[in-house]
Amino acid sequence: MHAQRNFKIAIIGTCDTKLEELLYLYNHVSTISNSLKTDSFSITPVLVNIGKPSESTSHHKKISISIHSLLPSSTSYSCRNDLIATIGGALKSYLLDLVQNDKIQGILAIGGSCGSSIVADALRSLPFGFPKALLSTMASGDIKPYIGCSDTTVLYSVVDIAGLNSLLKQVLENAAGAIVGMIESRALILETVDLNTRQRKKVAITMFGITTPACDAARAVLEKNNCEVFVFHATGSGGMAMEKLILDGTFDGVLDLTTTELADEAFGGVLSAGSERLKGAARTGIPIVVSTGALDCINFGPKETVPEKYKERKIHVHNSAVTVVRTTETENKCLGEVICARLLENSRDGKRHKIRVWLPLKSVSILDQDESSFRDEKANQALQEAITAGLRDTGIQVVAKDLDINDKRFAEGVAKSRLQRLA
Known part of the structure; x- marks a missing residue:
């Protein structure tokens, strides 16, 4: 009998502005994973912060990494756009390393226009077929600048990602279910590939x-x-x-x-x-x-x-x-x-x-x-x-x-x- 494999999903967003929504996703992914009746694999969420580093609290202990910590401390930025591009580049390198070394098996990012821009290049750079999803306030318009020709799954948040309400909770739950479903499907396929x-x-x-x-x-x-x-x-x-x-x-x-x-x-x-x-x-x-x-x-x-x-x-x-x-x-x-x-x-x-x-x-x-x-x-x-x-x-x-x-x-x-x- 094969040992149980643990699949990890990176949940990515700005923890300084969207921590409540990210934690809701984190907890819902854990709930779905715990309900899966399988001995072959489990799913664990990993929280990645692309926003400003925050003071440590009990909630922040769930944050696996802050991308800011990967940036040179002496670097200065002439404008906000430079900082956004730098964070995006660091995130891209970080995720590519994880994917190439099979340390992560899926990605779910959330954001408004800024957060979506930060994660866009990183998601586009990932291999086709790798489970990746973006829940964005920008998803009802022209999304080509965000996804290019990648196979990123895009979901529209309907309301702004700014405080939990009954509608946003349903959207977040669907996003969590989508990425967990992709991971589960991929795990089953890997076991039966001809x-x-x-x-x-x-x-x-x-x-x-x-x-x-x-x-x-x-x-x-x-x-x-x-x-x-x-x-x-x-x-x-x-x-x-x-x-x-x-x-x-x-x-x-x-x-x-x-x-x-x-x-x-x-x-x-x-x-x-x-x-x-x-x-x-x-x-x-x-x-x-x-x-x-x-x-x-x-x-x-x-x-x-x-x-x-x-x-x-x-x-x-x-x-x-x-x-x-x-x-x-x-x-x-x-x-x-x-x-x-x-x-x-x-x-x-x-x-x-x-x-x-x-x-x-x-x-x-x-x-x-x-x-x-x-x-x-x-x-x-x-x-x-x-x-x-x-x-x-x-x-x-x-x-x-x-x-x-x-x-x-x-x-x-x-x-x-x-x-x-x-x-």
Whole structure:
């Protein structure tokens, strides 16, 4: 029989202003843990103070650490924002060390705008899948600045976290139940993980609605060959999440079929994945196959949000919330050069044989094939020629196929090429 394991949950907040609410969470987590009927694990709350250090009282003895104690005593701060950033950085280092050494198994943070800002970067830096939740007064608005592309669970406090009342107690109880449930679920899964699942090669794929047939066909080939496939929707946050996971060492290989986010970054679309897109695999040296999926599109919101300079272009209304603009010959030449630059500048000569670029010569999306609305042979040719010229004699192989990207033969060929590099 295995010894009982103790899982620890960090409860984080400003104890100088929210101690009553933090202690309520602390006690409720303990109550739930004590009610769990299991011999395999227990759950213990650990209170972390990101506010001002306070005088010792019986309640404060429950505080495991004050992040202020980790800051150099001689440091001075020019403004409040500098102090907030410094505390946030210290918290991030502290939590990463705990997580990497398996000394903590979950995190629940609470805060207003200031407290949420302090914990935000720390939560974003933690591994995907690690149980983490933020209960915030800011959660009903734009929460992207706080969570980025992380899988942080976010709960809205409804009322301010300023004194216990019957409504806030229910919200706090739900937050405690959520994080305990994540820990319990994770503990049970760790006991039953299939060894075969652990041994499968992990491959990331990028997909868009108009490259779905290609992605599905490639995924089927990979899964039949004992690969675990992770599909990322190329909507900006999807590309950002994939790049982070690549750098974290999650994948054995990448099939970057859909690089459309590069067009949004370059030409003002709303689905940019930022300047780190298409760099991770080249930097880490894992095998990657890159293609040009959906580079015919610059993405915007409703049709009325399309910038004036694009109004005379070929425009496709995907639905009431998504409108796409066709890229031009000049823009596609630029995108080809971007692809070459990112692969070459981030790779080492000895690793470039692990990079391949597959070009579908007929079309790069459903909208571009045959007589569809975005068909533009000159624009496609400009993209292909820029990539072919830019990668010539670099050690990166370019494979051109006279097929549509969504042709099953193209997608299966890309997948088999990926498998060859994994072998």
